[in-house]
Amino acid sequence: MKPALRLTTAFVAGALSVAGFAPFGVFVLPVLTLATLLWLVDGLSPRPAALTGYVFGLGWFLAGVSWVNVSLSQFGGMPLPLSLLATFLFCAYLALFPAAALAALRALAPSPRLAPVLFAALWVLGEWLRGTLFTGFPWLASGYAHAAPSPLAGYVPVFGVHGAGFVAALMAGLLAAFVTQRLALRQVLLSLVALLAGGALLGAVSWTTPTGRTLTVSLLQGNIEQSMKWVPERLPESMNAYLDLARAWPADLVVLPETAVPLPYDEIDPRWLEAVRATGRDVLMGAVTVGEVDGRARYFNSARALGRDDAQYSKAHLVPFGEFTPPLFAWTLKLLSIPMSDFGRGAAVQPPLELAGEKVAVNICYEDVFGEELIAGAREATLLVNVSNTAWFGDSWAQPQHLQIAQLRALELGRPMLRATNTGMTAAIQPDGRVIAALPPFSRAGLRVELQGYQGLTPFLRWGNAPVLLLSLAVLIVAAVQRKKG
Structure with missing residues (x-):
């Protein structure tokens, strides 16, 4: 695919991701757009993969949080050209995190079986960092798309929003691996069914009582x-x-x-x-x-x-x-x-x-x-x-x-x-x-x-984000060891 077409597709996919959140609530959409992003970077070296992830992030945040301009210009009194520039620069900063995740994914070049879970780990670590550095801005973290009736809502009381984001990114990685790395259809389907069933089973648990x-x-x-x-x-x-x-x-x-x-x-x-x-x-x-x-x-x-x-x-x-x-x-x-x-x-x-x-x-x-x-x-x-x-x-x-x-x-x-x-x-x-x-x-x-x-x-009240972060770091270490041996 030509670079211009690849980057245009990435931007559009990122912007479409916002329809997965309120007020639209098409929660399956960010899973599909993340799978599209992985398809776009398949076989790329880290630098063009990072650029593709960056453009995807620009589409995501310019479409999703451009309301920041309203507070700066309409109510904050900032001249419109400056408020538009400030909003763009803010979104440009936020886009650095998906860019880093995609660059790391391609640099580690994981095996087909490890690629989906490594992408989920890198994506969640990037979102967690975005919500932590410089006081943090975790708005539109991918797990927020999975309020009820999403079947992934059951993971939230256990592993938090980032846990639901991990599962969603893992599902995207499985779909992409089926297309780009010829991962067996049966294996992909069984994994997707298991993840959805896990969310449904956890969602049936009442963790707290009146x-x-x-x-x-x-x-x-x-x-x-x-x-x-x-x-x-x-x-x-x-x-x-x-x-x-x-x-x-x-x-x-x-x-x-x-x-x-x-x-x-x-x-x-x-x-x-x-x-x-x-x-x-x-x-x-x-x-x-x-x-x-x-x-x-x-x-x-x-x-x-x-x-x-x-x-x-x-x-x-x-x-x-x-x-x-x-x-x-x-x-x-x-x-x-x-x-x-x-x-x-x-x-x-x-x-x-x-x-x-x-x-x-x-x-x-x-x-x-x-x-x-x-x-x-x-x-x-x-x-x-x-x-x-x-x-x-x-x-x-x-x-x-x-x-x-x-x-x-x-x-x-x-x-x-x-x-x-x-x-x-x-x-x-x-x-x-x-x-x-x-x-x-x-x-x-x-x-x-x-x-x-x-x-x-709830389990999240006991342990917070620690389980999903430790899991993500463990996956990252395994991938780094594999890369060193490979």
């Missing part, structure tokens, strides 16, 4: 437009909107989204706080709090139980450029106009909050993308609550993609996940990853659900 009484929870979605949220004259509208919603949707636990009121918590009218507090047995609200770090006052992005000084969670995993500025990048503040973009960092491990008779592990905004970071709080918790403000990304795929990520977190951790957001997608998710109910995005409403907390440990 505990305590049934409680009612109301999740409030104020739908305050991001461009208006921080305008002082619009503050009464925000406060009245959430007070009206809280009064219309009382419950045992009432949850307001991230920074529901754009004021430091201590500056909010106490009469308003008391009025909202009266609508629930407990009320949890996203709020900006003030604390002391190294002798100076700092803002924190927090979730605060109204009327409870002892119940607060402060965000630990901050968003680069949105909530803190990385070293050497202070100059970017001149290009962006993001309110309160210099937050303090909460403690890495914070105990669950005692709310409405439940132990609630809170995470804020895109913290729920980092599954392993939620383990410490989730072990003792009976409920998971995420408060978000995804209005920063407008009417884009970011919202359904974020909801799908939350589905996988509930499945990994074996707990209900409750999401209260400003503009969407506000939802309640069962421990098996299925959405109980959700509000339409960009609507002002409340969502009331009845549910129970859950207790017990």
Whole structure:
């Protein structure tokens, strides 16, 4: 195949992969596109294989996370040419990881029997690194395509999202090996059936169990437009909107989204706080709090139980450029106009909050993308609550993609996940990853659900990503030894 055609095919395949994720959910598609990628690099040396993987990654991320441009230009105030360039460079960085995986695969030149599992190992190690280096960005890791009803969802509570990604990549490797290396059809079919059956069997296991009484929870979605949220004259509208919603949707636990009121918590009218507090047995609200770090006052992005000084969670995993500025990048503040973009960092491990008779592990905004970071709080918790403000990304795929990520977190951790957001997608998710109910995005409403907390440990809660990472490293070592002997 001519290089131009090969690279064009790789780009298109990468872009098509995004349809495997929400809102489309064609979960088999990333398996097929990864198989196509392996077919394209068959027989290539490491350098052209890396370029092919890089172009595939560009297609994947430009199609899947280009909504970053919305937050930079429309809401961050960056000039459009610069925001487009910044978005492209960001996606170009993300594409380095699939490029490295393909280069390593061709450099090791594994045997036909080892090639599929080596590709799965390299692909998952690349995705794990992408979600770890420089604070990490694991968005659109291939395992996120496998929420229910994908048959691979059963692997998630055991091995996590990266475990499901490993199995999906292994299936892609088997399909590619049948085409490119003439691996026996019977062997390929038996392997695929075994992998699918394993997911189905694991999916039938209930790793955690309900505990305590049934409680009612109301999740409030104020739908305050991001461009208006921080305008002082619009503050009464925000406060009245959430007070009206809280009064219309009382419950045992009432949850307001991230920074529901754009004021430091201590500056909010106490009469308003008391009025909202009266609508629930407990009320949890996203709020900006003030604390002391190294002798100076700092803002924190927090979730605060109204009327409870002892119940607060402060965000630990901050968003680069949105909530803190990385070293050497202070100059970017001149290009962006993001309110309160210099937050303090909460403690890495914070105990669950005692709310409405439940132990609630809170995470804020895109913290729920980092599954392993939620383990410490989730072990003792009976409920998971995420408060978000995804209005920063407008009417884009970011919202359904974020909801799908939350589905996988509930499945990994074996707990209900409750999401209260400003503009969407506000939802309640069962421990098996299925959405109980959700509000339409960009609507002002409340969502009331009845549910129970859950207790017990999934295998992922016990061991995190360690099993799939150790397996991947072991496969890599075997392949390296084979290569050295060969």
